[in-house]
Amino acid sequence: MKRLNTFQKIIVLLSILLVPVILIYTYSNRVSMSIIQQELIQLTLNQQNFLTEQLDMISEQLWKSAYITMSDPNALMLQHPSITKPGYDTFKTIEALEHHLRLQSTSYSWQYELTLFSPVTGMYITTDSNRQFDNAYFSEHFYTNWSYVKLDSGAGQQYYFVRHMTKPFTLDDHPEELSLILEAAIPASNIAQMMEQFAAGRSGEPMFYHPDYGGITRHLADFEGTDHLQGLLSDYPFEGNGYEIVRSGGQKYLMNYTESTWPGWYLVDFVPLKTVIASLNQSLMWFYFMMALLLLIGIGFAVIIYRSVQRPMLQLIKGVRRLKQGNYAFRLPVNGQSEFHYLFSEFNRMSEETQELIEKVYVSQLRIRDATLKQLQSQINPHFLYNNFAFIQSMTQMGNREAVIAFTQHLSQYYRYTTRTEMTTTRLDEELELIQSYLEIHRMQIPRLDYDIDVPRHLRCWSIPRLIIQPVVENAIVHGIENSLNDGLIRVTGRMEETHAVITVEDNGGGIRAEDLEHLRSRMNRTMDENMGCGLWNIHQRLLLYNEDGNGLSFAPSELGGLKVVLRFRVQEEKSLNKHKHSEGSE
Template sequence: MLSLKLNIFSKLLILLSFILFPVVLLYGYSNWTSVNVIKTQIQELNYNRLSFFMDQVESNTDQIAVLTSVFARDYSVQSLQARNNFSTYNEISSLNAVEHKLRLQQLASQWKNQIVLYYPQAGLIVPNNLVSKESFRLKDIITNKPKMWVYEKAEGGANTGYQFTHYVVDNYSDDPGEILQVTKAYFSTKILTDMLHEFNQNKAGETFLYHPVHGDLSNPDQPVRHKAQLMQLLRTKPLESMRNQTVEFEGQAYMVNALKSDNLDWYLMDVVPINSILSPITQNRNLFYSSIAVLLLLGTLASMWLYRNVQVPIKELLMAFRRMRHGDYSVRVERATGGEFDDLFSGFNYMADETQHLIEKVYTEQLQSKEAKLKQLQSQINPHFLYNCLFYIMNMATLKDEEAVVAMSLNLGEYFRYTTRNENQRATVEEEMKLVQNYLAIQHLRMQRLEYEIKVPESMLGLEIPRLSLQPIVENSVIHGIEPQIGDGRITITGVKEGEDNRIIVEDNGVGMSEEALEALLDKIHGSHHEEMGYGVWNVHQRLIYRFGEDAGLAIERSETGGMRFVLQWRDNETIDKDRQE
């Protein structure tokens, strides 16, 4: 199971989140509780204010209705029912007394209202200057008997507005011809609109009267907002149950209350935007969350600063140590922090310089020692090989075979000229192939059973490899593979180039090696040199690694022909220029 490793930046952010999260959580709970408490209190307060307003309306309408009923039953008022002619002094005095009582009655009410008497039998209206007989529609009065107040258009033209009217009928009957007296009390809707205007002063939202048939009744100076949506809502929901309900218009929440006036049969509607009520709390909440966001941002910036100035330098230093541990002693930390890490980086760079210098010095000394041994080997002529070639020349001269003598002499001379030259430790593949060809030509002259084939593409002939890298491998195949074998021997040298990968394959059909001997040889060429082991193959492998990197070297395996297969391999892009150090 993989473990998640967090850096210091992530840890600081997590710590900051753990610190701020409980604060935000506690504040959110506190804010939610406060909002609910305040909403409840505001709802109750608002509902109580509406109830008080409605009580005023009900009280005044009740007062007018009661006074109207009392006035209608007054003896002097009812005495006019039996009179048909008001030309005598007594009749005129009675009429004047009734009109005087009417004026006194109007002064007894807080609301400005009018009371009118109508005597159908006599066709008399008192006072006769307020309304006409046509306004007393007895059939409508009989029909509206259950209603205490009737909403109707006021008399006096199209622009006179509307009024609320209360009727008291004496000798009430379904037959209009039997009605003796109708007392009509009315007041203008302006009284209510003025009250609503005063009620809405310094108050959020709107309060208005609403009737499902007649629509809304409000002050013209305070038009109802979202009127169309409100009317649609009021037509689709039962108004009796509408108390502290929350609705939304154009993305804003409103609190809606409805109180019914039993006298007027209208509803007192109140619509208050919740956001305006809770705006102080909302502002405090937004300020708090903004402060938390600023703190989180500052904490993040501080964490980033610490990460950049602490975590990143430490990370770069650790990466530099890892590269040194893997052998890259050229690594340096090039970073200016302007702080304590500058001294640490300077100390690391100084240590890396000293370490690299020491290692390169030791490695150079080892290389020089190896090169000295190689040059010593190159300068030494194998007496056995030379004696065999000289005896071959002598025998061919005795047999008068001049061509064989010339061929052996030329190949032998070219061979020793190349092997004894010490001025350059690198050679091209083409030069190495010429040396190998001279060597194999000499061995072919000595052993007619030896055949060889060289197949190297032209694209590889110009590549540089360490000098005398190929001849020791071919010599090993001839001496340890072909010579001990009875019968024909064959050596094939093949060059392969695939992109930046290069290989030279030396394959023979000699006696081969046992599995144990092969494993022992592989262990020796990958280890340090010992005197008891052959120097040529080990030297070739080590020089290829030094020249081209760890992926280069010598691979040894069995051949399908029965002998051995040696592969020299390296990559072009891994070339390391060591000439400057030599």
């Protein structure tokens, strides 16, 4: 088989490097889009649930005020025959009822009309002076539940949500046999105003929808667009709460719907997906463009390398072979002012500086080792910031000020610690404070999570590598607690074991199979590759560098039911001395 020249090798190498990067980035982009879509669905459903609860609360308050009105002594006088006779008492009763109804109809944020009618006397008191009421009206319009009907008003016919309360209470459609009827009529414009408030600052199009009556939209809605969207809902099988990706007018929408306590009514919200994923698509196109540009630059660079490097490289290889044979008197010809001029000059001095070079290489290896330790530490950074912002936004919208304050305090303590990259070591108690803040952040988002940190005081003053325990706790939450529906427990304990301080992290998650546990142990001692998660592997490598005695991470099943991860830290002489002094002081 013919050997590849330098130019061909560079092209192959570029392809090997770029193809995995493109595939990984494309996959990451799709995962990000899926995560954003799920977060958008959950956020919208939470907002809709809050809005429907607010709607139900207001309607319930209105109905309770109607019950209070029915119990008013003046309301009971409306069914008495004496109310039809003119007189001072009749005038005072009617005036008191009118004042009471006006007060009730203006006591809430919604505008609504109240009417009190007695089929016995034919008398009625109402806050709507443009409407007339009699037995014939209530025979045609009598509703024991909130019903959506069109009624006459001063501005023409308008839609109302109407419900009637009776005395005595009945569900029969015979209002002429009753003593008192109270009608509460809520204009549909209140719902439209609520939709307007819900849509403020958002890209979605909300509506209050009933399969038989259509939708109530906000006043400033695009009526042509909402008509298209309502056409999608005419035959849609609503069942409780849910969501679906729909298409209308050549555009995709995320449709979320929430069922209201008002029979048959749903709060539906359409969010155009292009406003959500446009930036991600643009970022993906820029990435493909940059990859293509990088490939072209690499090919041009390979051509230059082929012309100006390959021949000098052959001479350099010849000189290396002579040195390998022990011929330190061999010299390379130094001609011209090419890039290899300096290299050849230095090569000619190599035989005289062999010992010095070995010492330099040794020092360089020590520096590389320290740089590797810092590089491994810098890889361990939190990637859950967008979840924290979503939680803060949700708590702010719910008005939970105390939760926002507590959450941001823990978050600031967490990032204050993790961003101090100038130090490679820290005290154990500072690392435990970081873990406590990290667990508090998760416990506020996952109420079923609990934790227990039990590390003796005399161990807390020892020095350990920074950010060495937190990734293990994060792994327990992600792979143990979040995958279980039961109450979660994270336990962090510490003890002294001969010449090592031992920290144990356990969880009560679903556990791990025996074959998977053996596979995890074997992965710790393999070389890092693109198919392997870097979290626990990084911790294992950092422990090996720190201890210098072969002790890294170890794994075993936990008594709690999940996984137990053990970290061992070799105690230096000065640490052992501190421990001894502490023990004498305790005695």
